[in-house]
Amino acid sequence: MLTFIGLGLYDERSITVEGREAVRSADRVFAEFYTSRLVGADVADLEAAHGVDVEVRDREGVERDPEPILAAAETGDAAFLTAGDTMISTTHTDLRLRAEARGIETRVVHGVTAQSAASSLTGLQNYRFGKAVTLPFPYAHGGDGVPDSVRETIEANRERGLHTVVYLDIKVGTGPTGPDPDHEEYMTADRAAGLLADGWRDALAVVVARAGSPDAVVAADRLSALAGREFGEPLHLLVVPGDLHHVEAEALVGLAGAPESVLEE
Structure with a gap:
């Protein structure tokens, strides 16, 4: 399973309850902050708030080398985090399509844009x-x-x-x-x-x-x-x-x- 989760606009508390539960239940948690970021929280804040380790990927690591994300989603539950909503201002449709093509179930947990x-x-x-x-x-x-x-x-x-x-x-x-x-x-x-x-x-x-x-x-x-x-x-x-x-x-x-x-x- 690959779950795309929008973190909302400001800090580690801006995520929805559904998103928080999805992050905490994931086996691995990935994130990107090159298109936007939370102005009131850093990666350490997110990790502390949700009790997880967050693996930050740069643009190349998402768009050109998504294999670690896809492999994690193929063998367990992976979460992919972005500020705002993952499929509106920051669109990761290509990553979702790659996952679906490999038979990986996907879902989207929206955040405020x-x-x-x-x-x-x-x-x-x-x-x-x-x-x-x-x-x-x-x-x-x-x-x-x-x-x-x-x-x-x-x-x-x-x-x-x-x-x-x-x-x-x-x-x-x-x-x-x-x-x-x-x-x-x-x-x-x-x-x-x-x-x-x-x-x-x-x-x-x-x-x-x-x-x-x-x-x-x-x-x-x-x-x-x-x-x-x-x-x-x-x-x-x-x-x-x-x-x-x-x-x-x-x-x-x-x-x-x-x-x-x-x-x-």
Whole structure:
């Protein structure tokens, strides 16, 4: 059996009860934290909370060399952990398909996602979101500023009146000069706002920082204004709203501190 378990958003307590039981009953527990991580807990915290040893795999160890995971699931119960939900923002469908092809039973235990939290915290209605994008560090895509694909997605959503979740790049084990096992870098919302402001200086945007934590921050303003503010420790994301329902507009003022003058334009 191979069980994919979402850990939720913040620390070792964010997992569901079902997920906690699945972790504790597994013979071996694997995890990856190169696509996202828990901001309030490290591997030692997870091990102590659940009474297990966690074997952390890097990207290559999941995507190119999954044999240890599959072999463990073939002969016993293996758990595979990621922050958030294992099959939404962080998708491991390929690993699941490999397991199924070998006759290994699989299941998914879901966790809270950053996108659902962003909707909940901002007051923006979840069915009014369009396609999400990830904003990479400029060095990661070999260009300057914002990739055309990101701009085109945001514009397409805005033309349809839809909101855009902009996930912010995470680099673990790879830096500006190539592979670096000690490199860990998280794009901040102010940096992302500065990059996007080159195309939409006066556009309204919403920062969501540390969703799921006790000190989560939600702040709405023009991109140019958000670029000049600091939002503390990661993880951060941005939302670029489309057309606003009046309740959504009220929520951005009341919950995110949006200037009423921006919403009136």
